[in-house]
Amino acid sequence: MTTIALAAAAAVVLVAGILRAAGASLVRTPRADAVQDAADGDRRAEHVARLLVSRPSLQPALGLVHTGLMVVAATSATWALTRSTTGIGLVVALALLALLLLAIGDVLPRGYGRGHPRMLAYRWVFLLRPAVRFGRAASDLIGEEDGEEHEPNGTHDEDDEAERELISSVIEVGDTVVREVMVPRPDMVTLPATASIDEAVALSVEAGRSRIPVLGQGIDDVVGVLYVRDLLSLFDDDSGHRQVADLARPAYIVPEAMPVLDLMREMQNDRDHLAIVVDEFGGTAGLVTMEDVLEEIVGEITDESDDEVPLMMEVAAGEYLVDGRMAIDEFEDLLGVDLPNEDWDTVGGLLLGLAGRVPAEGESFDLDAYVLTAEQVHGRRIARVRVRTR
Incomplete structure (x- = not known):
């Protein structure tokens, strides 16, 4: 019987150690990394991202479960030792037991988990999810039995729900490609390379655009992009006779099959807010802006230049x-x-x-x-x- 009790204690402390390592890895995992991995198709990362929405409650919930496991392991091992050892041998055995429980069930796995964010959290997320749910439920129950008065947390719950919805949106957009969010070729607002500065200003005001593609021989020949802010320093007597081709910046070209999240990362890194989308034959398929990408994630963004007619x-x-x-x-x-x-x-x-x-x-x-x-x-x-x- 004592052998079974010791084996059970060893198994429980092993689970406690794994939980401690995975929990330490979880709280050290950047949520942005988990969301990105989830958008790339990692289902484990999706579960981790959802857990990280309520990061402040993770450690108390996991700590409660971990403490319970350690108490069970210590109780079982102590019961076995007291029936097989007496005198000074029992004292030594209990001291060694305490050291082993502390080392194997807490200190060593916690240090290892902190040094390996993401990896252990992803690997053991199937253990973390029920542990967090149980820990939170137990914590709430203990608080109610103690008669504690909690501040209304409706706002926090709403914030957490909004963050979960945002994470879901990012994950769902993981398979979306640029062709699905771009402004199609017929709806593009463009300027010929021979247009004057006055014509560019007039079109910008009329169409409400701050960046306008500049065309050479036609829609498939995008020679650059005109940034309207570049015109602000040109309001002199002769500026109206200059052509927009002189001011156009190089166009950022992307394929229509490019994943939207990859485009967003490149736009952030290169500080580009508009890209020309080309099809497999090199023809212009449309254009896409950072706003188009963000709207795919957070929903419609309306500003003063947008048409108020709903889709x-x-x-x-x-x-x-x-x-x-x-x-x-x-x-x-x-x-x-x-x-x-x-x-x-x-x-x-x-x-x-x-x-x-x-x-x-x-x-x-x-x-x-x-x-x-x-x-x-x-x-x-x-x-x-x-x-x-x-």
């Missing part, structure tokens, strides 16, 4: 006007439906796929329980779609 608005019961540029995924989420999008990314593209050609304004097509009508067509582009239930 989708309900005009009657079961009837909607939808911007043709609206992403199909977003459209599905708002309507609560699952549409066959095939190779199309936008609602306008979906209607093109249904028609098999560019539809005429007012032309309608059936799609499951919905009727899609080409409300506005600009050239070969479907600008607005009317969607109604049958």
Whole structure:
């Protein structure tokens, strides 16, 4: 019986040591690193990132569980020793037991965990998650039984929930590529290289743009990007006759299949806020800004230069006007439906796929329980779609 008790004590102290090492690794893990690893597809990192949302409560919760395990191990080992050893031998055995418990169950694993952030947290997250949940629940129960009065923590809970949602957004955007968030080629605001400074200023004011691509021989020949702030020092008598090609900065070119998070990191490192997106043949597919990337993570960002017309608005019961540029995924989420999008990314593209050609304004097509009508067509582009239930 004493052998079983000692074996049980050894197993429990081993678990306590692993928990101590993993917990030390967890609290030393930068949350930004965990979020990035999660966005790259590491499910363990996703769980770690969610735990780190409430970092201040991690150590008390894990500490409570660790203490419980150490008490169980010490009790079991002491019971076994008192039945197999007496006298001075028992005193020595208990002293050695205390040293071993402290070393194996606490000091050594804690030091090792602090020196290996992320690695141990990821490896043992399956142990950390239930331990944190149990520790928090036990802590709350103990506090209630002691009659402690806690300050209302609604604000903290709301903050934690907001952070969890943000982490979820970053993780979800991990598979998103630039083509899905860019401003498409037909919607780009551009300037010819031969445009004058006065024309550039006028377009900037009219379109509300601070950075404008400059074109050479056409849309596929982007020779640079004009930063409107570079014009501020040129307001003299002769500045209006200069051409924007003289002021254009080199364009930052990215492929349309580039992951959005990779683009954000490069933009941060290079301090670029606008990139020209090219397709596999080198043609201009569109442009993407830092704001486009951030909106994919945190939601729509509206400023004074944005058009106030929403991408989708309900005009009657079961009837909607939808911007043709609206992403199909977003459209599905708002309507609560699952549409066959095939190779199309936008609602306008979906209607093109249904028609098999560019539809005429007012032309309608059936799609499951919905009727899609080409409300506005600009050239070969479907600008607005009317969607109604049958």
